[in-house]
Amino acid sequence: MADFKPKIVAFLCNWCSYEGADKAGGQKLNYYAGIKIIRVMCSGRVDPYFVLKAFREGADGVMVLGCHPGDCHYRKGNISALKRMRLLEKMIVQFGVERERFMLDWISAGESEKFQKTAEKMTSRILNLGPLKLEGYVKRKAAQ
Amino acid sequence: MPGSKTGDKKTVLFLCKCSSNISNIVDFEEIKRWAGEKGDTNIAAVSNLLCAPDGKKFFSEVIKKKNVNNIIIAACSPKLHEKTFQDIAEKNNINMSRVRMANIREQCAWVTADKNEATEKAKSLINAAIKRSFLSEDLKRRTMKAYSDVLIIGGGIAGIETARTISKTGRKVYIVEKNITIGGSVMKTEDLAPSMECSPCLMAPILSDVRDDPNIEVLANAEITNILGFFGNFNVTIKEKPRYVEDNCIACEECFKVCPVSVKNEFHYSLGERKAIYTLFPGAVPASAVIDKNICKHFTDNSCDKCVSVCPFGSINFDQEEKTTAINAGSIVISTGFKPGDLAGFPELGHKSINDVYTTYELESLLSTNGPTGGKLKPDDEKIPASAAIIHCAGSMDSRGIPYCSSICCTHAVKAGEMLGKVYPAIRVFNIHNDLVFTDPEEHQFYKKQKAKGTTFIKCFDLSSIKITKTPDDEKIKISGYGFEPISVDIAVLATGFKPADDFKELAKIMDLALDKNGFFRPGHRILHTTASEQDGIYSAGCASKPVNAAAACTQAQAVAGDIMSRLIPGREIELEIFTSFIDEEKCAGCKMCIPACPFKSIYYDPERKISIINEALCRGCGTCTAACPSGSIFARHYTDNEINAEIEGILHG
Ligand code: SF4
Ligand code: SF4
Ligand code: FES
Numbered sequence: 001m002a003d004f005k006p007k008i009v010a011f012l013c014n015w016c017s018y019e020g021a022d023k024a025g026g027q028k029l030n031y032y033a034g035i036k037i038i039r040v041m042c043s044g045r046v047d048p049y050f051v052l053k054a055f056r057e058g059a060d061g062v063m064v065l066g067c068h069p070g071d072c073h074y075r076k077g078n079i080s081a082l083k084r085m086r087l088l089e090k091m092i093v094q095f096g097v098e099r100e101r102f103m104l105d106w107i108s109a110g111e112s113e114k115f116q117k118t119a120e121k122m123t124s125r126i127l128n129l130g131p132l133k134l135e136g137y138v139k140r141k142a143a144q
Numbered sequence: 145m146p147g148s149k150t151g152d153k154k155t156v157l158f159l160c161k162c163s164s165n166i167s168n169i170v171d172f173e174e175i176k177r178w179a180g181e182k183g184d185t186n187i188a189a190v191s192n193l194l195c196a197p198d199g200k201k202f203f204s205e206v207i208k209k210k211n212v213n214n215i216i217i218a219a220c221s222p223k224l225h226e227k228t229f230q231d232i233a234e235k236n237n238i239n240m241s242r243v244r245m246a247n248i249r250e251q252c253a254w255v256t257a258d259k260n261e262a263t264e265k266a267k268s269l270i271n272a273a274i275k276r277s278f279l280s281e282d283l284k285r286r287t288m289k290a291y292s293d294v295l296i297i298g299g300g301i302a303g304i305e306t307a308r309t310i311s312k313t314g315r316k317v318y319i320v321e322k323n324i325t326i327g328g329s330v331m332k333t334e335d336l337a338p339s340m341e342c343s344p345c346l347m348a349p350i351l352s353d354v355r356d357d358p359n360i361e362v363l364a365n366a367e368i369t370n371i372l373g374f375f376g377n378f379n380v381t382i383k384e385k386p387r388y389v390e391d392n393c394i395a396c397e398e399c400f401k402v403c404p405v406s407v408k409n410e411f412h413y414s415l416g417e418r419k420a421i422y423t424l425f426p427g428a429v430p431a432s433a434v435i436d437k438n439i440c441k442h443f444t445d446n447s448c449d450k451c452v453s454v455c456p457f458g459s460i461n462f463d464q465e466e467k468t469t470a471i472n473a474g475s476i477v478i479s480t481g482f483k484p485g486d487l488a489g490f491p492e493l494g495h496k497s498i499n500d501v502y503t504t505y506e507l508e509s510l511l512s513t514n515g516p517t518g519g520k521l522k523p524d525d526e527k528i529p530a531s532a533a534i535i536h537c538a539g540s541m542d543s544r545g546i547p548y549c550s551s552i553c554c555t556h557a558v559k560a561g562e563m564l565g566k567v568y569p570a571i572r573v574f575n576i577h578n579d580l581v582f583t584d585p586e587e588h589q590f591y592k593k594q595k596a597k598g599t600t601f602i603k604c605f606d607l608s609s610i611k612i613t614k615t616p617d618d619e620k621i622k623i624s625g626y627g628f629e630p631i632s633v634d635i636a637v638l639a640t641g642f643k644p645a646d647d648f649k650e651l652a653k654i655m656d657l658a659l660d661k662n663g664f665f666r667p668g669h670r671i672l673h674t675t676a677s678e679q680d681g682i683y684s685a686g687c688a689s690k691p692v693n694a695a696a697a698c699t700q701a702q703a704v705a706g707d708i709m710s711r712l713i714p715g716r717e718i719e720l721e722i723f724t725s726f727i728d729e730e731k732c733a734g735c736k737m738c739i740p741a742c743p744f745k746s747i748y749y750d751p752e753r754k755i756s757i758i759n760e761a762l763c764r765g766c767g768t769c770t771a772a773c774p775s776g777s778i779f780a781r782h783y784t785d786n787e788i789n790a791e792i793e794g795i796l797h798g
Binding site: 007009014018019021022024025026028029030031033034036037038039040041042044045046047048049050053054057058059072073074075076077080081084 | 221222223247249250251252254255256257258261262264265268269272658678723741743744764765766767768770771772780783785788789791792793795796797
């Protein structure tokens with residue numbers, strides 16, 4: 001699987017994590033190019049459906065990154081995200097997606113290095129797991 | 145380039161080289177070729193530095209000349225320049241929603257070493273931006289009428305300074321004070337450290353200013369019972385308790401002489417007494433006396449009305465009733481002050497069990513001209529105290545009391561020695577401390593001066609080991625502790641810290657604000673906006689968000705006033721959030737799942753129509769409700785499901 005180039009979609013909140021990723025850029029902290037970022041105003045905006053949609057569209061891994069608990073620009077959007085994503089983690093397993101393919105974490109605007117490390121961690125996780133294979137019914141549904 | 149794939153959109157793709165920051169990693173020729181082949185952009189325009197004056201001119205010219213209505217900019221982070229280009233687009237009659245940036249610098253060129261990989265990543269980021277842009281709907285700037293009047297909760301020095309600053313602009317300011325007069329904690333002091341400025345002299349003209357200012361209305365003996373609304377449009381309900389004394393009272397104090405009931409005076413830390421009819425200090429605002437209904441014999445057993453007959457102005461009115469007032473204000477300021485740390489959990493310090501052991505507050509009250517003894521610590525016939533020990537951090541940095549450092553009490557402790565030295569020039573002073581915290585050079589200088597005057601500073605590495613004892617046979621108070629020889633003194637003073645005021649919890653509940661782990665109001669931002677709260681339009685000054693001294697309280701007050709005055713301008717409407725969410729009334733199932741999801745309580749249920757509705761004046765646009773709605777009825781403007789789905793597709797199939 002030497003030529004496996006994982007596709008990883010990362011949903012980042014506007015106020016902390018996206019800033020953290022921008023800062024990583026400013027400091028030229030390289031990470032794997034297959035990590036592609038979608039900006040949302042708050043991690044609370046991330047509908048579990050978006051995560052499922054990303055897997056269906058061919059993502060091998062999905063990340064949701066928000067402000068640290070207590071620091072959400074909207075007070076507690078990230079807490080809503082946390083609750084939802086815990087449920088989602090259980091759900092994806094039912095669909096044949098390994099739990100490790102999904103990651104929820106907190107990155108502050110200053111934590112550029114944590115962002116880089118988290119991105120690298122996710123990359124190596126997905127490299128270990130190999131490409132996402134959806135089977136049977138789920139595969140047929142996904143193809144539709 | 146073919147335009148067929150773009151529907152009614154004429155799309156331009158700007159590619160910015162950022163000098164060579166981007167173009168030396170991302171292959172612009174390849175991007176242009178790829179864009180042309182894809183065909184969903186009509187023009188690709190390359191700029192060397194799009195955000196520079198030349199670049200902006202180029203940007204304007206292209207959108208004007210080519211008559212485009214959809215703009216993708218592949219450049220730096222949208223957080224840097226999306227607004228710059230949106231503003232230019234708006235000047236050219238293109239809605240801000242039609243300008244979208246693909247972040248190919250911070251999140252691509254600067255973090256990718258390999259040119260091919262960077263170019264491929266840039267393609268997918270651009271593709272996502274394009275795909276999404278076709279679904280964007282126009283955004284509207286919305287404004288709303290706003291009140292420019294201000295309501296201040298708490299009439300201590302912070303509240304008063306806020307009021308005085310704002311009233312000068314002609315705005316109406318209300319001060320709601322729970323005590324019977326304004327003035328707050330500073331009125332309980334004699335001098336303010338480190339400058340040792342005389343506090344009554346400082347406060348007297350300020351209080352008369354407030355009294356005479358037609359724009360400031362003081363509602364004393366009053367409390368907030370409800371707050372509705374949002375920045376620009378608050379509606380506050382206030383309950384004013386009856387004083388039983390009319391406003392024409394001038395506090396001549398004739399009635400005090402005849403009133404038969406006395407009680408400990410809380411204003412003086414219960415060190416002195418007051419009558420059932422009382423004022424707090426001469427020159428108070430409001431001036432009129434108050435009858436304490438709980439102890440007044442007219443109310444308890446109807447056996448007395450002595451004050452009625454002696455009052456020269458006929459001011460006593462036992463029939464006064466509680467008054468409820470509703471006030472509209474654009475902003476609210478919390479300046480409810482602090483509460484001195486208490487020592488109930490520290491029996492080893494002898495407070496209240498050993499004579500001549502005082503807190504710094506009590507000592508100062510006794511030494512104050514406005515205090516219970518008119519400024520005398522000891523009656524004239526008592527022996528003059530020869531020595532005093534002042535214990536720093538008493539009841540602080542200890543889970544039994546205040547777990548934090550208030551950063552003010554060290555200066556109070558030094559001040560206690562300075563004040564004692566003024567009354568008893570021969571007194572020997574010992575300050576027992578561990579950390580010494582001074583927050584500015586003047587405070588530190590104050591400490592050095594005290595040391596030079598002969599005060600002994602004794603370092604004790606573990607202040608929790610301090611014991612203050614005195615047996616009936618002892619003439620002096622004994623102070624012992626880890627690391628120093630016990631000392632015997634005539635007076636012990638405990639420098640306690642600042643606790644959050646008692647009403648913080650209730651106010652936090654009414655205003656839907658969070659308190660931090662120490663019980664103070666959490667600031668809107670720890671650096672950029674320490675006087676804002678977590679609710680737009682609600683500010684804090686004085687000790688609401690952390691312990692501060694009087695000087696800092698005034699600075700905060702003026703900062704708050706400035707912020708309010710710049711945001712609420714009489715006659716000008718305020719701008720509302722643009723990216724709000726709204727509910728499709730047709731689709732909403734009335735399940736109410738969205739209501740608890742909203743961090744700002746912006747969603748309410750309409751029982752008649754059986755649907756939920758978002759108050760868009762309150763909505764901050766986080767989109768949390770949108771993700772919570774099981775029926776897909778909520779639309780987060782500029783971040784709709786459709787847009788994000790298009791971005792997901794675009795990014796994965798770029
Ligand atoms: S969650 Fe959706 S369906 Fe339920 S009340 Fe709110 S808007 Fe209506
Ligand atoms: S977008 Fe956020 S602030 Fe607005 S109504 Fe929904 S949950 Fe509340
Ligand atoms: S804004 Fe960052 S998680 Fe809510």
